[in-house]
Amino acid sequence: MDVGQSVQAVRTAAGFGELLRVRRERIGLTQQCLADHATLSVRAIRDMESGRVRRPRNETVRLLADALRLEGRSRTDFEEAARRHPLGDEPVAEPAAPPVARGAIVGREMEAEVLADAFAVHGDRLVSLVGLGGVGKSRLALEVARRLHLAARWSVRWVACGGGSGGPGMPGMPGGSLPWRGPVEDLVREIGDRPALLVLDGADGGVDAGQLDGLFRHCPGLRVLITAREARPLPGGQVIPLAPLPVPAPELDAEPEALAQVGAVRLLLSHLSRLRPGYTLERSEAPAVAELCRHLDGLPGALERAAGWALVQSTAQLVARLAAVPLTLAAPPVVFGARGDVRDEVEPAIRNLTDRQRSLLDVLVDEPGDWSGEDAVVRSGWAPQACLETVYELLSRGLIRSVPARDGLRFTVLNLCRRLVREESGLRFAPAGDAPLLAVAG
Known part of the structure; x- marks a missing residue:
């Protein structure tokens, strides 16, 4: 049996994955080397050879054929093997594809x-x-x-x-x-x-x-x-x-390079660079960019809207605008993404809370800084099980988020959530200290 017949026999008996392995080993390549030459992941090579992926996409097959230096009949047989059902000789239809995204995902x-x-x-x-x-x-x-x-x-x-x-x-x-x-x-x-x-x-x-x-x-x-x-x-x-994207700590405000690695900042900068070609994060603008991300809690939809307004306002002007009217960041007249207002993203979640969930949230919105589940138990006066269950529910609704901590899990209420709850409850706030941190207005 000649080489072509041998390869065809392998293809018929074991499918594309076995054929790929034979071709790879014939020219002395490891899975990692083949992955590097084909600009694929070694996991993709491993999955195809093991049979986990039996019908690779056409572009993947082309990259593999190029990396294996296949030509003529050998290349034709290789490509045909990838299109055939592993249990027979009939070509299979291409699997249905998902909708096409408008750009790369950032921060997720x-x-x-x-x-x-x-x-x-x-x-x-x-x-x-x-x-x-x-x-x-x-x-x-x-x-x-x-x-x-x-x-x-x-x-x-x-x-x-x-x-x-x-x-x-x-x-x-x-x-x-x-x-x-x-x-x-x-x-x-x-x-x-x-x-x-x-x-x-x-x-x-x-x-x-x-x-x-x-x-x-x-x-x-x-x-x-x-x-x-x-x-x-x-x-x-x-x-x-799914929590909002991570926001920068204040100590990063003066470090543009470190700031640009934080999830929310990465996403904001990706939008800004598309709208303002050549945009770079300068040290002078870094604090405003960081504050904008914190103000909007790293919510991708809100950051997208903010970037749209950057065509007519600087990030510092946007921060000042949001400080004056915190919950009224609507979409620009012409924008490539989210519509509506930033209030629309948080208010429905608050409106749909149960009485128990809203009661605990009213306590937690004024807890300074971050806090643990045990802190929430002490502050609320509730039984631990009932309190921790409600913290879990608020977390699943996205109104609180976990924050990095060395001493266990800690949480904080979203800034936008704080503002809405305070606005709806008509609360006024005393200075931090030993006195109660919130009191009913009137």
């Missing part, structure tokens, strides 16, 4: 990796990503879908639920229809037992657990990612709160 790289691994490595089937409006849930879900589609060749079905009270209208099995064109039977038939990700974006009205189970039964390779403002636990599902 770690979260994207963790979520993608939750589905592809750890086998989670149902994950709910929850948090404030404008915190970046949809953008993160889009990045996770993109990674699973490109690296693992999963099909992606994206459903824009639109929030509100109506919910996504999940179907029964069989019959019914999801909120996209075509009956659900077509979706089940198309996915079959192959890996696929269903994203229900903005499912604020909830999802019917029984109907979702029907989809899982009919599609064993299906994974579901839900984004919503409020956690609605589902059987077998994981709820992941």
Whole structure:
């Protein structure tokens, strides 16, 4: 049997992954060397050779063929093997792709990796990503879908639920229809037992657990990612709160290089550089940039709006404007991103609190600096279990955030949340000290 017949026999028996390994070892490359030559990750090479990824995307195959220096019939056979079903000779259709993002994701790289691994490595089937409006849930879900589609060749079905009270209208099995064109039977038939990700974006009205189970039964390779403002636990599902981006500590204000590495600042600078080509963060402007990020709590939607106004106002002018009217940062007349006002991102979460949650929040908004769960118990006077449960609920709603600490978990209330609660409650504040920190006005 000649080399071509040998390679063809390997392809037929074991699929593309085995063919890739044979080709790599034939020219003496390690997985790391091949990854470097092909500008891919070594994990991608490992997943393809192990069979975890059986149908790599066309661009990946081209990069591999170039790195392996394949030409003529060898290259044709290699590319054809990547397009064929591992159990037969019929070419398979390209998996459905997610919507295309308008730009690179900034500041959420770690979260994207963790979520993608939750589905592809750890086998989670149902994950709910929850948090404030404008915190970046949809953008993160889009990045996770993109990674699973490109690296693992999963099909992606994206459903824009639109929030509100109506919910996504999940179907029964069989019959019914999801909120996209075509009956659900077509979706089940198309996915079959192959890996696929269903994203229900903005499912604020909830999802019917029984109907979702029907989809899982009919599609064993299906994974579901839900984004919503409020956690609605589902059987077998994981709820992941998404906090705003990290904001800079005041001691970084005079250090532009260190400041530019903080998540919220990175995102703001990425928007500014697109709107104002050639923009660089100068030492003189660094304190205003840092203060702007802190004022807006690192909320991606609010930072995007602020960057839009940077065409007509400096960052220092924006900070002064927000100091005068803290909750009225609307979108510019022409903007590439979020609409509405910064109040719209926080106020609904406060309005939907239970009496118990609002009662604890009213106590915590005036807790100076950061605090621990034990501090919240002491300040509220509540039983520890009830207090810590409520802290957890406020954290899942995005109204408080965890902060770095050496002595355990500590938290702080979002600046925008403080301002809204104080505005709504009509409170006046005494100077810090031994006296009570808040008192009812009037």
